[in-house]
Amino acid sequence: MLNLDLIDNLYAGLTKEQQQELIGLLFKKSKQTMSYFRRTKDISLSKLEVLADFFHMPLDYFRVGSSFRANNVSGNNNTVGNVSVNTNLMIENESLRKQLEALQDVVKAKDDTLAAKDALIHSLQERLNPSVK
Incomplete structure (x- = not known):
C-alpha cells in the first residue's frame, strides 16, 4: 500500500x-496533480519509479510499513514518515559517482579524439611538406 502522507x-x-x-x-501533458494519488489510492509502477528516481530513494521506501531503518522527520507540523538518512545519502552518492564516471569517460573519449586529430594533422602536414618534421 502506498504511503500517501x-x-x-x-x-x-x-x-x-x-x-x-x-x-x-509523472503526468506528462495531462492536467493531473498530486491529488491524483489520494483520489485513486493507487499508483502504477512507472509512476512509482519516477517518484523514486526523483527523490533518489528505493521503490520500497514509498510503501506503508517500509522496513528501512530510519529517523522520523517532521514537515508541515506532521510526521512525514521514516526517512533513512544514511540510505538516502548512499543512494545519492552512488548516483553522483556514476555520473562522475560517465563524465570522466566522456573527457577521455574527447582527449582520444583530439590526439587522433593532432596525429592526422601532423601526418597530412608531412605529406604536403616532406621537408617539415
Whole structure:
C-alpha cells in the first residue's frame, strides 16, 4: 500500500520549480496533480519509479510499513514518515559517482579524439611538406 502522507509531505517540501518538474515527469501533458494519488489510492509502477528516481530513494521506501531503518522527520507540523538518512545519502552518492564516471569517460573519449586529430594533422602536414618534421 502506498504511503500517501509521505508523498504529500515530500512534494510539499519542494520548490515550485521542482514541483512543476515532478508533475511534468509523472503526468506528462495531462492536467493531473498530486491529488491524483489520494483520489485513486493507487499508483502504477512507472509512476512509482519516477517518484523514486526523483527523490533518489528505493521503490520500497514509498510503501506503508517500509522496513528501512530510519529517523522520523517532521514537515508541515506532521510526521512525514521514516526517512533513512544514511540510505538516502548512499543512494545519492552512488548516483553522483556514476555520473562522475560517465563524465570522466566522456573527457577521455574527447582527449582520444583530439590526439587522433593532432596525429592526422601532423601526418597530412608531412605529406604536403616532406621537408617539415
